[in-house]
Amino acid sequence: MLGYILRRIVLAIPVIIGVTVIVFAMVRFLPGDPARVIAGVAATEEEVETIRRQLGLDRPIWEQYASFMWNLIRLDLGKSMFTGKPVLPQLMETMQNTFILAVAAMAIAIPVGIVIGIISAINRGKAIDQVAIVASLFGVSMPAFWLGLMLILLFAVTLRVLPAGGIGIPNWDPRYVILPALTLAAHLIGVLARMTRSSMLSVLGQDYIRTARSKGATEYTVNYKHALRNALLPVTTITGLYFGYLLSGTVLTETVFAWPGMGRLLVNAISNRDYPLIQGGVLLFSLIFIVVNLIVDILYAYIDPRIRYE
Amino acid sequence: MVSKIKVVATIIIIIIAAVAAGAIYLTQTPISEKVVTIVYGSDPGTLDTLQSHSATWTSLFNSVQESLLKIDSEGNIIPSKSLAISYEVSPDGLTYTFKLRKGVKFHDGTPFNASAVVWSFMQRYINKDVPFPEGTGFANRFDPIKSVEAVDDYTVKFNLKYPYGPLLANLASYRIAIFSPSTYIRAGGPNADVPLIGTGPFKFVEWKLNERVVLERNEDYWGEKPGATKVIINIVPEATTRISMLLAGDADVVLAPPPVEVPNLRQNPNFVVADVPSTRGVMVIMNNQWGPFKDERVRQAVNYAIDKEALVKNVLQGLADTTDSWVTPNVFGYTSLGKWPYDPAKAKQLLAEAGYPNGFKATFATPSGRYLFDLQVSQAIQAYLREVGIDVELLVQDWPTFVKHLTAPINETKMQMALTGYGIVVMDADGVLTSYFGGPWVPQGNSLVYYGNEEVKAMIKKAREEPDPKVRLQLYDQIMRILWKEQPQALLYFQKNVVVYSKNVKGVVPSNIADTYDITGLDRVGG
Numbered sequence: 001m002l003g004y005i006l007r008r009i010v011l012a013i014p015v016i017i018g019v020t021v022i023v024f025a026m027v028r029f030l031p032g033d034p035a036r037v038i039a040g041v042a043a044t045e046e047e048v049e050t051i052r053r054q055l056g057l058d059r060p061i062w063e064q065y066a067s068f069m070w071n072l073i074r075l076d077l078g079k080s081m082f083t084g085k086p087v088l089p090q091l092m093e094t095m096q097n098t099f100i101l102a103v104a105a106m107a108i109a110i111p112v113g114i115v116i117g118i119i120s121a122i123n124r125g126k127a128i129d130q131v132a133i134v135a136s137l138f139g140v141s142m143p144a145f146w147l148g149l150m151l152i153l154l155f156a157v158t159l160r161v162l163p164a165g166g167i168g169i170p171n172w173d174p175r176y177v178i179l180p181a182l183t184l185a186a187h188l189i190g191v192l193a194r195m196t197r198s199s200m201l202s203v204l205g206q207d208y209i210r211t212a213r214s215k216g217a218t219e220y221t222v223n224y225k226h227a228l229r230n231a232l233l234p235v236t237t238i239t240g241l242y243f244g245y246l247l248s249g250t251v252l253t254e255t256v257f258a259w260p261g262m263g264r265l266l267v268n269a270i271s272n273r274d275y276p277l278i279q280g281g282v283l284l285f286s287l288i289f290i291v292v293n294l295i296v297d298i299l300y301a302y303i304d305p306r307i308r309y310e
Numbered sequence: 311m312v313s314k315i316k317v318v319a320t321i322i323i324i325i326i327a328a329v330a331a332g333a334i335y336l337t338q339t340p341i342s343e344k345v346v347t348i349v350y351g352s353d354p355g356t357l358d359t360l361q362s363h364s365a366t367w368t369s370l371f372n373s374v375q376e377s378l379l380k381i382d383s384e385g386n387i388i389p390s391k392s393l394a395i396s397y398e399v400s401p402d403g404l405t406y407t408f409k410l411r412k413g414v415k416f417h418d419g420t421p422f423n424a425s426a427v428v429w430s431f432m433q434r435y436i437n438k439d440v441p442f443p444e445g446t447g448f449a450n451r452f453d454p455i456k457s458v459e460a461v462d463d464y465t466v467k468f469n470l471k472y473p474y475g476p477l478l479a480n481l482a483s484y485r486i487a488i489f490s491p492s493t494y495i496r497a498g499g500p501n502a503d504v505p506l507i508g509t510g511p512f513k514f515v516e517w518k519l520n521e522r523v524v525l526e527r528n529e530d531y532w533g534e535k536p537g538a539t540k541v542i543i544n545i546v547p548e549a550t551t552r553i554s555m556l557l558a559g560d561a562d563v564v565l566a567p568p569p570v571e572v573p574n575l576r577q578n579p580n581f582v583v584a585d586v587p588s589t590r591g592v593m594v595i596m597n598n599q600w601g602p603f604k605d606e607r608v609r610q611a612v613n614y615a616i617d618k619e620a621l622v623k624n625v626l627q628g629l630a631d632t633t634d635s636w637v638t639p640n641v642f643g644y645t646s647l648g649k650w651p652y653d654p655a656k657a658k659q660l661l662a663e664a665g666y667p668n669g670f671k672a673t674f675a676t677p678s679g680r681y682l683f684d685l686q687v688s689q690a691i692q693a694y695l696r697e698v699g700i701d702v703e704l705l706v707q708d709w710p711t712f713v714k715h716l717t718a719p720i721n722e723t724k725m726q727m728a729l730t731g732y733g734i735v736v737m738d739a740d741g742v743l744t745s746y747f748g749g750p751w752v753p754q755g756n757s758l759v760y761y762g763n764e765e766v767k768a769m770i771k772k773a774r775e776e777p778d779p780k781v782r783l784q785l786y787d788q789i790m791r792i793l794w795k796e797q798p799q800a801l802l803y804f805q806k807n808v809v810v811y812s813k814n815v816k817g818v819v820p821s822n823i824a825d826t827y828d829i830t831g832l833d834r835v836g837g
Contacts, residue, residue: 032710258546
């Protein structure tokens with residue numbers, strides 16, 4: 001098991017190096033020049049040149065890449081071209097906000113989504129199943145900005161029980177996370193419910209379930225001990241990937257609820273052509289995906305012992 | 311099993327108790343505190359007001375970092391509210407001497423005196439330790455100043471290269487604040503993480519990127535202190551959420567509310583909507599050196615073809631004013647030139663005279679989300695131009711692409727037409743005229759339209775260097791008349807500055823300068 005994890009970590013290194021190359025080249029292929037954006041439309045060429053020099057953008061691209069990599073090894077992601085603040089602490093602070101939101105959304109979505117899926121599968125074809133299918137379809141197809149605004153109108157403007165936006169003062173107040181987390185959870189609940197349902201149904205149709213039934217196991221034991229455990233495998237994958245996706249920021253939800261998360265940070269960085277911040281952010285996302293994939297694989301091994309021996 | 315349930319129950323109870331305690335703690339505010347919460351759509355981006363692209367944030371920060379002079383809405387200097395209590399101009403117009411207010415301290419404890427003023431101007435504005443960004447039109451604003459020197463601790467002298475009419479207007483601009491040298495130097499100079507330090511009625515507390523900015527009252531302020539003890543400016547990108555926060559009581563003030571919401575808010579007795587005409591002009595620029603636009607008749611036709619009144623009424627919900635001049639009436643140099651009416655027949659006739667009876671094709675670049683309803687305005691213009699035979703292809707570009715598109719040298723540029731805007735920051739016609747017509751073309755200068763009339767350029771320079779305000783006014787009248795006829799760019803309207811706030815708040819004043827607000831008198835009056 002340990003060897004398996006180590007091997008996976010070593011394999012991640014070339015992936016990360018590849019990511020740095022791609023990101024580095026990609027931001028520089030975008031049309032537009034950060035020095036010009038900083039200086040503005042009305043700036044003179046001379047001023048733009050000064051800024052370019054200050055930012056090191058006048059050096060050859062391989063030299064810029066070399067110094068980026070050298071700094072990266074020392075965990076220095078550089079300074080934002082706009083705010084002048086170091087990138088790494090900024091990413092960490094924003095990531096913390098995104099993490100809180102992602103965990104809250106997952107905490108709501110996983111139990112609710114899976115329970116709906118199970119109930120729906122066990123009661124296949126009955127009215128409750130039909131309702132669950134329609135509800136999960138609703139959850140999957142509802143755009144975040146619409147649902148978010150509706151929740152704000154109901155809970156903040158009409159009922160006045162929850163704040164409309166922001167992250168809470170002085171630092172963070174749990175009431176502020178509820179509405180954005182619900183908005184994000186709605187989609188995941190839909191995905192998980194449908195996934196769990198179909199996965200449960202395919203497992204319930206298999207021979208060993210019939211065997212379990214025929215040896216006289218109770219309905220509870222069949223459903224929860226034998227079927228669910230196996231049905232959860234694909235659900236785990238989806239949940240893990242979704243968590244990675246949530247950690248890379250959810251710009252629509254963050255925008256609607258004024259949540260200072262990774263999505264807004266990166267979208268702003270891209271529209272400013274803030275190279276160090278874009279590079280740092282994308283690098284962080286790739287790290288997150290690598291780590292999340294690793295955790296999913298380990299969970300797999302835990303749920304399905306066969307994987308451990310391969 | 312029982313123990314498991316117990317553990318879970320205990321955890322749940324602890325969580326509920328913690329949340330409840332937190333909620334009670336958070337909702338308690340000391341009675342003496344008067345907190346005002348403002349919401350605004352975008353982040354300041356930087357605390358260095360010299361590098362800021364945001365007029366709105368810079369004007370809010372002007373309550374922390376004050377300018378040397380303060381002017382009223384008519385442009386008169388108010389000595390009782392200014393850091394400089396009096397000034398004298400030498401007869402040749404080459405030296406301005408200012409007496410400074412005594413006993414004023416920066417928030418970091420540094421005394422405000424002649425050396426702080428000299429340092430701010432010499433280090434930052436004249437020697438430009440950072441290049442100034444767009445919109446501020448700063449690039450050449452301080453060129454006429456030869457030096458700034460301290461005569462004694464509280465007297466400062468500005469020596470000019472030539473008489474420079476707009477000097478006082480510049481010194482009064484919210485953009486031109488006096489910095490605390492010691493904090494700036496300690497932090498490491500330009501491009502460093504310098505905190506916002508000034509002499510103003512509010513002190514800077516914190517800035518969290520994409521989240522909020524917090525200010526608190528300066529209890530040692532030299533002038534009249536504001537009623538509010540704390541100002542929280544939340545950054546809320548979604549306009550609907552900003553309005554929801556106001557309706558829900560989570561915010562007291564919404565700067566620049568979305569126009570579609572304004573009619574409803576006006577009906578609501580709990581809120582006040584204040585709007586004033588501002589100097590944020592929006593215009594269609596044309597490459598004066600390209601194909602059809604070389605002919606002034608074609609450029610005139612473009613203006614005739616666009617129904618500006620309808621744009622203002624239907625797209626902007628009346629939150630703009632069509633214009634009869636290059637600047638608004640409160641700007642020095644204003645002269646009424648008569649509005650360009652909507653006359654598509656005349657436009658067609660002019661196009662035919664210029665040799666384009668069947669119109670022509672052009673590209674039209676537009677940003678999206680930069681100016682009030684910019685994309686919608688561009689789409690409307692596209693439809694108007696099609697009516698007279700000008701078939702424009704809209705290029706919707708993100709800001710960096712747009713900026714690149716607009717700043718290419720003449721032999722490389724692909725810019726034919728574009729929607730862009732200018733904000734008059736200093737209440738003097740010199741800034742806009744020098745930037746857009748008088749100076750060199752992009753990228754060396756700021757003339758986005760590649761303006762070519764050398765005679766007019768010389769007149770703009772002459773007006774700038776003329777010390778007699780009466781003569782300057784005459785010159786501006788002549789210059790603007792020629793430019794109005796030539797139509798190097800079609801100015802559509804000036805946007806209004808709008809703010810909506812709860813009845814419990816007062817002292818948030820939209821200013822007549824583009825996108826700026828004055829919060830120095832902020833107070834909470836109840837609730």
